[in-house]
Amino acid sequence: MNPFRSLFPAIFSILILFSCSSDSEDPNLEPDTLSPTVDFTIAGIPNPDDSQTVVVSSQIQVNINAADERGIAKVEAFINNEKVGEDTTAPYQITIDISNFASKTNETLKFKDYVLKILVTDTSGNESSKEQVIHIDNEIPVISNVSISENDIIGGDINEITFEIEENESLNPIEIYINNLLYQELEADSFNFNLQTSELADGSNILKIVARDLADNIALYEVAFISDNTGPEIAIENLSDDQIIDGTITIAPNLTDEYSELFSLSIEIDDQALLAVENPENEAYVFNSSQFLTGPGTFKIIAKDVLLNTTEVEIPITILRRLLEVNVPANYFYSELEVLFFLSKLDGTLLDEAMVSQDEQQIVFRTALDLEPEEKMMLTFALNSPSPSNDFVRFYSISDININILPIINLDYKPILDHSYQYYEASGFTTDDRHAVRAASTKYQGNLVWDDPNKFQFYNMDCSTCPPYEMEKYYFMLRESDTQSYQYAWIPAPIDANTILEKQNFTTEGIEQRFIQAYNLPSSNYQINLQILGYLNDEEFTGDYYHLMDENLISYWEVEPNGIGYNYNGEFESYSTKIKLRNYQPSTQGYQLTSFGSVIESFTVPDWTVDWVEIDRAITINKSSTGDILGKVELGIDNHGDENFVPYDWNIIFNSAETSSVKLPELPETIKSWDFYSDFVEKPLFIQQVDIKKYEGISDYDDYLQKVIKDNKSPHLASPRIESVYNRNPLAISESFDYYYWLFD
Template sequence: MKHFSPTLLLLLLIFTLFSCSSDSEDPTPEPDVIAPTVDFTIPGASGTGGSRPVVVSNQIQINIDAKDTEGIAKVEAFIDGQKVGEDTTAPYQITIDVSGYTSKMSQTAKFTDYVLKIVVTDTSGNTSSKEQVINIDNALPLITEVSLTNGQVIGGDTNPITFSAGDNEGLSGVNIYINDELISEIIDNVYQFNLNTLELADGENTMKIEATDLAENTTSHEVVFIADNTGPEIVANSVEEGQILDEEFIMSTTLSDTYSSVTMLIVTLGELNFFSAGVDFPAGTDGQVDFNLNPEDYYTGEQILKITAFDSLGNTSELEIPIIIMRKLITVNFPEQNVNPERISYYLFASKMSGELLAVQQVSPENSSATLRTAIDIGVNEDFMLTFADQISGRFGETNELTTIQNITRNSFKEINLGPRPQFRSQFNPVYPIQFGLDEAIWSDQGEFWTLSGGNSFDTAVFGQSHLLSSGNPAPNQITIERFQNISNNLQSQRVFLSLKDRNNGLSSYALINVEDLSNDFIIDASLFNTYDDGYREFFINDTGSGYPESAAAEIKIVGYLNQEDFENNIYHEMESIGYGPGLPQSMKFWAIDIFEKHRNTIRLSNTVIESIGEPQQSYSTLDWNVDFTFANNEFSIAANSNNEAILGQVFISDDIALHQGTGTFTVMNGREQTYKWSLIFDVNQQDNVILPSLPVELESWRFHENYQSQEHNEKQVEIRKYENLSSYDEYLNQIIKDNQYWYLVSPKKEIMYNSGATGAYNNPNHFILD
């Protein structure tokens, strides 16, 4: 008996069961012998599956359509029998890199035929295949002769770009991209297009030309270019918006352009083109152009200064600057201490010779200079006048002082430099005056005409013996000295000069006292005085007969300076002041003393005034001149004759004058209690009438304005002057007025003929400009 293993028995049992079931239920299936169907396409290649070869590029993408009822196991690709790809998952696609295959035979330059075979295997192992003869094209298209180069700068809306493109088998398309955006497709083999940079941002941009051949080989050519649609940057270095242009200056302009060179500059003012120049400033650099601009060549008023710059691409930039063209009249420079605590307001104003206002400017203490300019077109050689107007709150109320310089031209007289001259307050500190004792013994056995006097920093009470007070303030046998407070600088006398004169007996003495020694317990006695009995001298008078009868009188004043510094700053001590009249004497006696280093004297003979350096000369004659005037409608009509010797004329108006008579009072009007005064100088050889300029509205509230409107002036005076060493009015302006010099530092002598009407008195303006 044959033995079977348990395993074998189990297998036999299972087989028997299945055999019985099969036999009883289903027939045995037929084996799968049906091959799958297959087709494929190569995108971009036409005629796949035909008898003619198709041309493919260096990379083939094959889309395969494979079907089978039982399922596809795999899809394979073969080139000339060599497997080159496989796919097992639908949809079936195989990509083949054929860049390593030879495209053409070197001997014949013809394409090499390759057989592309696609084999599909189903799950039962059945296979189907399809073949296609292919030619492999590995040659890329060519893009050459591109007219736009890397870094090239272009601009505008018209920039024709040309290039060449080709392929050994032909092109299917050429596309143009700007900054990766397609802007043109070329299909007509005309390889050019327009590049509009106005649609681009200035700076770097990218152009790409992309050419595709029939085998879908693609070549691209990129160019990074510069778009420049902006003109040069313009910086006006010397002119700003709203600036007033009133004198010739060098205008400086900086030009620059980031991408292109600057080639041209044009400048216009209003409608006039006054400057143009070609330049060559490379891109990325600054260039400067300087040129003269003279406002005198253009109309006054508001104008537009336009600067236009061009770059090498024709881009332009414009800078428009609103400016104002004016005529500069004159500049007045003030000293460092332009301060007066009594001043209410201070103005400068300029006028035409007809009186029409040209310009006005208020001057503040902090001003170091003031420039008057006008929008009225006045020629450089046309005369005009300048007025200084000072409103002061003095001891006796408001006073107004005006001084006018006429016959100024912009061409010849451009600047006045006011020096720091001494200016003394009228409302001084209550600790002034100093009152101290007077020893009556100095008066004993003397005549009744003894006098006391001080220097110009002081106001000293003047007494004759018969005028000594018996009561009041100062008390009997006292003297009062008021020292004026200097408000402009530290220049003032440090000594008081006192003199005693007995003119009847020809006796004299003097005292020179240090200011620091004075106090209320100080006593003036005889021991302080030095006798100087040989100080009396005499000069003789020759009357030419040209004087005015109503003013036939004589005066003499002599001042002394202790040193050269005092002389240069006009810090003097009054040595003598005496008058004679009525009628002219044959001679005049005066007292002089040689303790002073310098002297200055003033002699008035009738209507002649002669001032000179040193002591009076041996003899004097009245001037053989004449001057007369009428006044109406704020205009002086003047008739004068000086035998062509006078160079300067002056008119003067004021209200009533109360002459200073030693009462101890002092006002800003230099010892005269006035509410206003106005002095005007002019070129006597150029005009015979003087028009008072119209007052600016800023002066309408001044106390003087009412008198100006009504033309009621109690004092009116006209004078003509001659200066030694000065031959013309222009010389006077430039040597004396321009730098605010004391006249006697320039000319050792001046001679005056005046007419003050019925009063006969001489009104010396003694202004800080006119002295």
């Protein structure tokens, strides 16, 4: 290597430096021997006393205030004489990374003293310095043992939350945040606080604990928790406010809680405990109202969750005694009628009432009275026709009802007949035949036109409430009044404009003259009405859609030795025999017999008697009879020419085997507004007739109520033979019959 080549750059640099130095110095200035001034602060730390040790961590920013008349060349920072930073431009600021410095000595585990020195050098090379003892804290506080865990469920105003913080130096105040909002500040040595969840919405919330030491090391702890301040939801499907309870009801609360487990359930009525269980699951209580007093009451259902959040549901109810249910089909009564049902005690005390609409109804009678377990009652159906041209009021009462035996009555449809008639052609008849030709049934009626025997009038009685059934043919009979000769004819159904009723088609084919032997008849002064009805099939029998086969009305002197004659036609499948014996004056007693199946061959009038006495609207029945189960009282009065009088009638059936007195019930206020009422209370009762009845195949009155009244069935479906003895008031104008044929007795 050429030694001169390497020496040349060094000589050239010395020459340049010498030249520059010579150019910058003012040969007239005195030498600079004054040191610069220096001071400094650490960002975020107030000015400490000279004796105070400053705690810092990770990184510090030192702000230096340095001054010199000739200028500052540089500012340097040292920790324990190890240079850690420099700045040559004002304002002087040095950021020092101290994260690699140990905080404590291994021997004593105490903070290690470090000396932070700031050295300032002016342009003349003069130096000044300042020192500060510091402790370096690079350890972040540790938050642990927090007493609330992830998704813990808490509630209420008292929830103590505790935790621990590990820190090698003092702490600043601890900050507690709920949902990122400052909730509370704790002293540095306080590691517990109370969390009031009542101030929070139910559901998920976030708790955050912030711990900051003096070195500004920050520790965070976040945990989600559930706030629950709402009691369980209670749903009860079969209970509602102001509900009437008249029997047994199962109270089965459906309990749900969105956040907490269920703790307890209790059911009370008027502060009387009914049920109390812990950890409820599908609990139910069977409430029997008969074990509690009648009147208003309140159910209280109380449910608690494990946080003791409580829900109370109060349901006001009324406890009544359930008495009787009556089910009424839609459009059961004529729409122009006002209809009211009411239930009474046998002493007449009104228990309950219900108006009847045209809709299908389930009427339940109840009372707040406590009755005897086997106490019997009277049910009354009241019908009012307010039409000016057809005013009347009609009552029908069923007495001696034991609701333990007959709790429900179903009013099955009965024939509501729409009478429509037409005139049709007749042939071969004379005026002498006007009384002789007749057709009769529950489904039709027919006869010759009075002033024109070449026509016949036919009534087709359509029944909108009956089971659908159309007869195949109609039975006409021709019975001469003088000769008693008998013929019949079948007319195919339906009758139309092409139908001709011809006398020549009437025949005696298959007709037999038969007799019914009668025993124990009165010696004189009586009249017997015999009807023989025929049914072609079971449907006609079940619906009582009969055909009048023969009818014979005779007086006592016309009874032949071999009995009461009639004409028998064997075309029918089954028959009904109806006999009514009327006594003339002075006797007012009579006898009725209705038999189903074959036509009877004989009958015996029983040695029964029946009479009555009425005092203060209580009717006492005097009778001598055996085997009878049912009695019937018919009250009523016609207008007797008084155009302002509203006629009424009242039929009452009762247990004739056990009851000897019938008292009219108290009338509801609604009925007292009906037009008949003033005459009813001001005028004496008029008893038209009293009956006592015996039913073959029905053992007693309760059995009758079950087989006939319960489902409103015709007695002929339950009893093949019905006998009765009656006593009729001689002042009664007309025969007793049920105008609307809607409830059987």
